[in-house]
Amino acid sequence: MSAYDEMALEEEFARVPLRRKTWGRILRYLAPHKGPLLVGLAIEMVWCVLMLVDPWLVKQAIDGPLATGDIGGTLKWVLALVGILVFRATITVFELRITTRVGVEAVHAIRKDVFDHLQRLSMRYFDRTKQGRILARADRDVESLEHLLSWGPVSLTNMVSFLLFATGRIVLQHPFLAPYVLAALPTLWLVTRLFERVGFPAYRRVRETHSAISAHVAERISGVRVVKAFSAEARETHVLDGLQGAYRRAVLGGAKATGGYIPTLSLAIQAIVLISLVLGARRVLGGELTTGALVEAVWLLGAALSPIEGLGGLYNECLVAGAAAERIFLLLDTTPELRDGPEATDPGRLRGEVEFDRVSFGYDPSSPTRQLHDVSFHVRAGERVALVGHTGAGKTSVANLVARFYEPQEGTIRYDGREARTVASAALHAQTGIVLQESFLFGGTVLENLRFVRPDITEAEALEGFRALGCEGVLAGFSAGLATDVGERGANLSEGERQIVCFVRALLARPSILILDEATSAVDTQTEATILRALNALSARQTTFVIAHRLSTIRDADQIFVFDHGRLVERGRHDALVAANGAYARLYAEYGR
């Protein structure tokens, strides 16, 4: 996860009060494992009870045989201790095997749900939501639930059992200590909460200052060429010094919070132990209590009071994880905008006819702003259409609607005469080929990337794909041909090479509709010319929409659609449009001048 994502997360990192509904949903992921989980927690309780038997056994030994130096007698108690120890270790093995497994399964289910849901969401969601945020949800938030789901139930059982059993035993066995212990528990809890109020913001500052460092470092490394071109290395290091200074102050603030909290708590616990010791001592002198019993009581006190510290930590973790869970559920509750209606069916092989009927469209459904106004056109199967206009005129919006990344607010789109909503979107997408200006490749080999569109593509088909485009020369330049590793997001290839692979990929999808959005912008002129020639030869196979700024790409189109401010203002062939002396002619003149 990049530093930006970290910062994005930090901005949302709020202390959300625990909501019962959220916890209900979290617990639902544990529900399928109810049986094993309950067994595991029961074992944990048994373990805790057995832990309290320890001090009793020690007391028996001290009060009895040990005090008199009876080796045989002591041995009896020692063996009992060892026996219980072995037993405890054994049941813990079973318990941990169960509980950790449940944790892994639950997190697996959440991860899978999140990913599956992301696949159902439309492009609108991805436009609206920064990548960093999505990743923070699907990755970091799930991770922060992971620890809680794996350990939360066990820790809680452990602490509550100790608290209850140890306190119960002290209260029953030594009623004279009861008021102190019962008064101590809420007091200690208050101390804990109080310090968390100080500690939580302190640690938040630590995270924030750390995120600032990560962001600075990551950005300077991505832009290292700029840093070097301006010889700013020393200055950037100096900026880092400033950020690190703030980080240091925050860390020290956090350390002071911890350094104050733990001693205060342990001071309070030890004070109660001392009070108990003095009170107990009077009873020992009076003969009402044996020394061994006092040792046991002191031992138990430690066991009864120390879970408070852990409970505070757990409570905090629940707050953080609860907030994370809430964000995850928010993602899962985002309804996919583009859901096929009941009338949607697989249209079979499309011929590639596309019709826009009074289509208006805006990216933000909540705003009245429209990127396209009342656009109507009809494209026959196998035609090549060029979309022309200034930046922001609406060309890409048309392409996005043809590819059905979005649904228009008004009007109808028809494929082969069928209304879009009756065409299953998966079937349509499987027949759409698209090459974007920003070419996106997955990590892996060239062949693996081509197989992305159809897993059964053979090497021969892949080679034929390059040949059909006239780009076998480019493939020959790759170090290992089709087996060349393209690197993370294709980083091992140049921008032009990436675009060519994307082009081949789109053609291998055997599309009925091919969309080229600035698809050759990074390819040099000669290669572009080759690709265009090849495309001309192939163009009868599919309907092609081309967005380009270079007129060489546009000239031979069957139809040219000229867009201006979201309206279709002119259409026709090149020569006719130039002769008409309208918007197209002006664009043309602007380019040529």
Place this chain on the structure above:
Amino acid sequence: MSPAAASPAVAPTSAPVKTWAVTGRLLRRFAPVRGRALLVLGLYVVRTAVGVATPMLLARAIGVLLEHEGKGGPLPDEFVWYATLNGVAVLLRCLSFLAVTTASAALSQDVENALRRELFAKVMTLRFRWHDANRSGKTIARSLRDMEKAKQFFREVVFGYTEIVLLVVGVTVLAFATWWTFGVAAVLVFGTTCLGVAFAGTRIAQMDRAISDDYDRVTTALQENVAGARVVRAFGREADEVERFGARLTTYSTGWKGLSRFWATVLPVVNHSTWLVVPAVLMAGAVYVADAPSAARVTETVGLLFAMRLARDFLRQLTRLLLMGQEAVASASRVFEVLDRDDVIVPPARPAALPATGGDLRLEGVSFAYAPGRDVLKGVSLHVPAGGSLGILGRTGAGKTTLVHLLPRFYDPTAGRILLDGVPLADLAPEALAAAVGLVFQEPYLFSATVAQNIAYGAPDAPRERIEACARLAAAHEFVSALPKGYDTLVGERGVSLSGGQRQRLTIARALVMEPRVLIFDDATASVDAITEKDLFRGIRAAAQGRTTLVVSQRVTSVRWCDRIAVLEDGVVSAVGTHDELLGSSPLYREVFEHQTLVGAPS
């Protein structure tokens, strides 16, 4: 194929980690603050001593009770004395905790910051060859992540081990001091535990590494899916993506389950074995008392029991520490690998000075190779007089970008030399060279800062008027003024999004602020539309006024206005001349020109 993929410079990072050497090197990082480190160590000793004394005092108090059990009367003075001492010890322990926590946090923070600073400064100064080899960013990202793991060594590992060692040694010494059998019992139990932890920890760390690779694959699948959301939808591959991700997730979860089964079996055994110290001390105590029965000996046994419990609680942390320590050392070894690279520019001892004005640029027989034997540039000789302009035209891969990257010394030629106003580039101070040569990259990269800060990147003290003047020259002032906060608008990854053309204009303004005598445009208009390109050229030609200008492009329209144009083919200058001359003399130039005017655009 790009130089990164062609060159074998990426070092394998999976070399075995020399744990002890790296640990030693990490410890030596404390050397500059050794005085404070010793102080912290002293505080730890105090804290441990008080920690061990507390239960002993408690036991003494109880011992007094044992003697007076059932005898009635007021509390014996001796008891009151021990109880008070116990209270004092508790107080001291708390104070020492506070002192230790803050002092060690400050100490480890300083050591951590120093290491991060050194790493960052190193990465910034490492030469382009290194950055090329690590272009995918993976190695860099990893060394940053590694830094975050390595810092745990200074924070937790060092002090955690210190505390455990002090405590275990303290308690063991106490046990031996009481009676050697107690000592032997302690050594046996603690020794077994440590061996168990070492065995289990090493195994777990191994399994953990395997799983973290699986986890990386899960994360990569997720990141790619989100970044390529449009492509996934365009080809309707959602179902396959679900399957691909599911398969990777299952691999990871399965591995994770295997690992947890292993440690669910081993850790309880190791952890519980520490508890054996209680029965062991009890048993030894019985023999001790039987030898010469006395209340004092019972008291000593009880005291040891309490002290052992303390040590045991700390030993429970050992597994965590061991795992964290192994991870920190493995990560640190990769950080050190970067720190040990020495391919940085060494500034000349006595840098030469440039004349006050100028810009005469001369390349003499310059050759360059990314990998030995594969020359990208072959004996390039060019001359641009001060204030003149030179276009460099060629196909993808001809060596254009490489050529201009030699001028700011991103790389040094493998043969030949480059002179600026008669001074070899290598004789100039890096800062002087950066001020003299302004480069506009093909990819307009802006930092997350305001427009003004981005423009003034090379001269942070530049007054606002100069920033605006440069923006005007670069045809950027108009759109900047229309931004919500004008020149104070935040741009870059965390700010408002600008179009490619807008970003490019800002980078041109950024180059101008330095008032460089040589200005280089590296295919700066490649990814903008024709209209924007026209705007940009307005800016470029205005900026070029009175400066030596180099313009790299694949398009004739971008270079035809230059005084002269050099045609670069396979690393060799095949022709130099004006537009009209080249139409006659260079077949390649002609071909490119004809392709671009295919539509018959008026010239």
